[in-house]
Amino acid sequence: MRIATFDEGRIGVVANDDTIIDVTDLLEQYDPIEQADMLPDLITHFEELRPELESRISAGGGKPLADVKLQSPLTRPTKIICMIGNFREGTDRPIQILDFFFKSPEAIVGDGDTVILPPHDASIFHHEAEIAVVMGRECKDLSEDEVMDAIFGYTVYNDVSARGLGRDTISSFLGKSFDTFAGFGPWIVTRDEIEDPYDLQITVDVNGERRQDYSTSDIERTYPDFISYISSVMTLHPGDVICCGTNHQGLGAMQDGDEVVTAISGIGAFTLYVQDDLKREWERGIDRAMAERVRTQVDRPAVPSSGGNNS
Amino acid sequence: MRLLLTSDNRIAVEQDGGVYDVSSVFDDIRYRTSADRMPRVLGVFLDRREQIEQAVASGEPIQVSGLQAPVPRPPKLIAAFGNYREGTDRERQEQDMFLLSPDSVLGPGGTVVLPNHPATIFHHEAELALVIGRRCKDLPADERALDALAGYTCGIDVSGRGLGRRGPSRIGKSFDTFTPLGPAIVTTDEIADPNNLRVTLSVNDELRQDFNTSDMEYNVPEVLSFLTGYMTLVPGDVILTGTNHQGLGALQDGDHVRMEIENVGVLEVDVRDPQKREWPRGVDQEFANRVRGSVRA
Numbered sequence: 126m127r128i129a130t131f132d133e134g135r136i137g138v139v140a141n142d143d144t145i146i147d148v149t150d151l152l153e154q155y156d157p158i159e160q161a162d163m164l165p166d167l168i169t170h171f172e173e174l175r176p177e178l179e180s181r182i183s184a185g186g187g188k189p190l191a192d193v194k195l196q197s198p199l200t201r202p203t204k205i206i207c208m209i210g211n212f213r214e215g216t217d218r219p220i221q222i223l224d225f226f227f228k229s230p231e232a233i234v235g236d237g238d239t240v241i242l243p244p245h246d247a248s249i250f251h252h253e254a255e256i257a258v259v260m261g262r263e264c265k266d267l268s269e270d271e272v273m274d275a276i277f278g279y280t281v282y283n284d285v286s287a288r289g290l291g292r293d294t295i296s297s298f299l300g301k302s303f304d305t306f307a308g309f310g311p312w313i314v315t316r317d318e319i320e321d322p323y324d325l326q327i328t329v330d331v332n333g334e335r336r337q338d339y340s341t342s343d344i345e346r347t348y349p350d351f352i353s354y355i356s357s358v359m360t361l362h363p364g365d366v367i368c369c370g371t372n373h374q375g376l377g378a379m380q381d382g383d384e385v386v387t388a389i390s391g392i393g394a395f396t397l398y399v400q401d402d403l404k405r406e407w408e409r410g411i412d413r414a415m416a417e418r419v420r421t422q423v424d425r426p427a428v429p430s431s432g433g434n435n436s
Numbered sequence: 437m438r439l440l441l442t443s444d445n446r447i448a449v450e451q452d453g454g455v456y457d458v459s460s461v462f463d464d465i466r467y468r469t470s471a472d473r474m475p476r477v478l479g480v481f482l483d484r485r486e487q488i489e490q491a492v493a494s495g496e497p498i499q500v501s502g503l504q505a506p507v508p509r510p511p512k513l514i515a516a517f518g519n520y521r522e523g524t525d526r527e528r529q530e531q532d533m534f535l536l537s538p539d540s541v542l543g544p545g546g547t548v549v550l551p552n553h554p555a556t557i558f559h560h561e562a563e564l565a566l567v568i569g570r571r572c573k574d575l576p577a578d579e580r581a582l583d584a585l586a587g588y589t590c591g592i593d594v595s596g597r598g599l600g601r602r603g604p605s606r607i608g609k610s611f612d613t614f615t616p617l618g619p620a621i622v623t624t625d626e627i628a629d630p631n632n633l634r635v636t637l638s639v640n641d642e643l644r645q646d647f648n649t650s651d652m653e654y655n656v657p658e659v660l661s662f663l664t665g666y667m668t669l670v671p672g673d674v675i676l677t678g679t680n681h682q683g684l685g686a687l688q689d690g691d692h693v694r695m696e697i698e699n700v701g702v703l704e705v706d707v708r709d710p711q712k713r714e715w716p717r718g719v720d721q722e723f724a725n726r727v728r729g730s731v732r733a
Contacts (some may be wrong), residue, residue, distance in 0.1 A: 158476075176600055203509065224600035224601040226534065227537065227610075228535070230511065231665075231667050243666070291530060299533055302667050303667060358537070359539045359540065362539075
C-alpha cells in the first residue's frame with residue numbers, strides 16, 4: 126500500500142490507477158492533537174486499519190494524483206537518522222565502521238517543493254539520493270531477526286548536502302540540516318510491497334540529465350545489521366526515519382533553477398526545485414572529483430580509534 | 437521564574453523555597469505524554485507569565501516527590517563542539533554544532549546507563565543548556581537573541597569516546613539516558629549575564645569540572661545566531677553550549693554526579709554499568725591536555 130500526505134496535511138492512500146483516496150477521517154478516532162500525529166497513528170494502528178483502507182481502495186472514487194499537491198509523507202518524525210557512506214561504490218574495501226548522524230526535522234520538504242540554498246560560503250551543494258526506512262513501532266535493542274518486522278515501509282529521500290562548512294577537523298554534518306534540505310517523497314510504500322529491498326534502482330535526474338544511478342544491492346551493511354545497531358543506541362518511535370546512505374558515484378551540484386527528480390524503482394519519484402538568491406554557479410554534471418575522493422578515502426580505520434575525540 | 441515538571445506530570449513554579457502547581461494555566465494544551473506536552477507548553481509559556489504569577493500568588497505550596505526533565509523529549513537536541521578557550525590564547529575556532537538523539541534526555545535523579553558498546557571511556561561534560569521559547573530563524577548575534585529563550589537549565593553531555601568513524605562521536609553521545617537535563621527552566625530575567633556563570637561538576641563529592649561561562653569562545657547570542665542561520669528553532673528545542681574539557685573524567689558504575697550552575701540550579705544523577713567496567717578515577721588529565729593542544733586552530 127502507498128501512503129501519502131497531500132493538500133495541507135490530508136492523509137491518503139494511492140490506488141493503482143494513480144488516484145488518491147483521502148482517509149484522514151479514519152484517523153480522527155485516534156484523536157490527533159496535530160497533523161504530525163496522524164502518520165504515526167496510522168502506522169501504529171495499521172493492521173487494524175488495513176481492511177478498511179483496502180476496501181476504500183477497491184471502492185475507488187479518489188482524486189487523480191495530478192489534481193492534488195503531494196507533500197512529504199513524513200511530517201515531523203522525532204528523529205531523522207542518516208547512515209554515513211554505506212555503499213561499496215565499486216571498491217573492494219573492507220566494510221567500514223558503522224556511523225550515522227541526525228538531520229533537523231525542520232528541514233523536511235516534499236514533492237514540488239523548493240530547496241533554498243542559504244547564503245553560507247559552501248564549496249558546493251550536492252544531491253544525495255537514498256532509500257529511507259520508516260519505522261513501524263516503538264523499539265529498542267532489536268535483534269537482527271526482529272528488524273524487518275519493525276519496519277513499516279520505505280520512501281525516497283534526497284539528503285541535500287552543503288560541503289565545506291564548519292570545522293574541518295571534525296564531521297558535524299550541520300551543512301545537511303539547513304531548512305528545506307531533507308526531501309522525502311512521493312509516498313511511503315509498505316514493506317510487504319517491496320519484494321527485495323536489496324534490488325532497487327535509485328536515480329537522480331537534474332534537468333533531465335541522469336546523475337546518480339545505483340542499486341541497493343551495493344549496500345555495505347544489511348538493513349538488519351545497521352537498524353539493530355541504531356536501536357541498540359536509542360529508542361525508535363513509529364514514523365522515525367532511517368536514511369540508508371548514498372552511493373557518491375554520481376553526485377552533482379544543485380543550483381538555482383534546477384529541477385531535481387529523485388526516484389526508486391518500485392517506490393516512486395518526486396521532484397524538488399532549487400532556488401539560490403545569490404545565483405552562484407557550479408560545474409554541471411557529475412562531480413567526478415567528489416566521487417573519486419569517496420572511493421579512495423583511507424582515513425576510516427578498520428577498528429575504532431582509541432579516543433582523541435572531543436566536543 | 438523557575439519552571440519545573442514534576443514526576444506526577446504537574447507543571448510547577450519554584451519560588452521562595454516553595455513549589456506551586458501552575459498546571460491550570462496550561463489546561464487548554466492537549467497532549468498525549470509529557471514528551472509532547474512540554475514543547476507545546478513552552479510555546480505559550482512566555483506569553484502567560486502573568487497568569488502563572490497569579491496562580492502562584494493564589495496557590496498553596498505542594499509536596500513534590502520527584503522531577504522529570506523540564507523537556508523530556510525536545511523537538512531537537514543540538515550541541516556545540518568545543519566552545520571554550522580552556523586557558524589557551526588561541527584564535528577562536530570555527531563555530532560548529534551537531535544534532536543528538538532527543539531520546540537521550542534523562543531527568544533529575546535519574547540513572548545514566550552505560551551501554552554494552554566498546555567505548556574507550558564515558559566522560560561527563562557539564563554544559564549550560566538553552567531552552568527555546570519562540571519559533572525563530574536568523575537571530576541576531578546580540579542580546580536580542582535571548583528573547584527567543586524560555587530560559588536556561590543544566591545539561592550533562594555524557595560522551596562515549598571512540599565509537600563511529602572519526603571526529604567527536606555523535607553515536608557516543610546519543611545513547612538513551614546520556615543527556616541529563618534540569619532541574620528547572622530558569623527564565624532569562626533571572627540571569628543577569630549568561631556568560632558569567634560558574635559551572636561545577638562533582639563525582640562522588642570530588643570536584644572535577646569548575647569553569648565559568650565567561651570563557652566561551654562564542655557567547656550565548658552568537659551560538660543562537662549561528663544555529664538559526666542554519667535551521668528554524670521551535671519551542672522546546674534544547675541547545676547544549678559546549679563544555680570546558682579541563683576537568684572531564686570517567687563515569688562508571690555506582691557514581692553519583694552533581695552538577696551546578698550558579699543561579700540556575702543543581703542537577704544530580706547516578707550511573708549504572710551492567711558490565712561493571714572500570715576506568716581511572718579523577719580528572720582525565722591526558723584528555724584535557726590533548727584538547728588544549730589538539731584544538732588549536
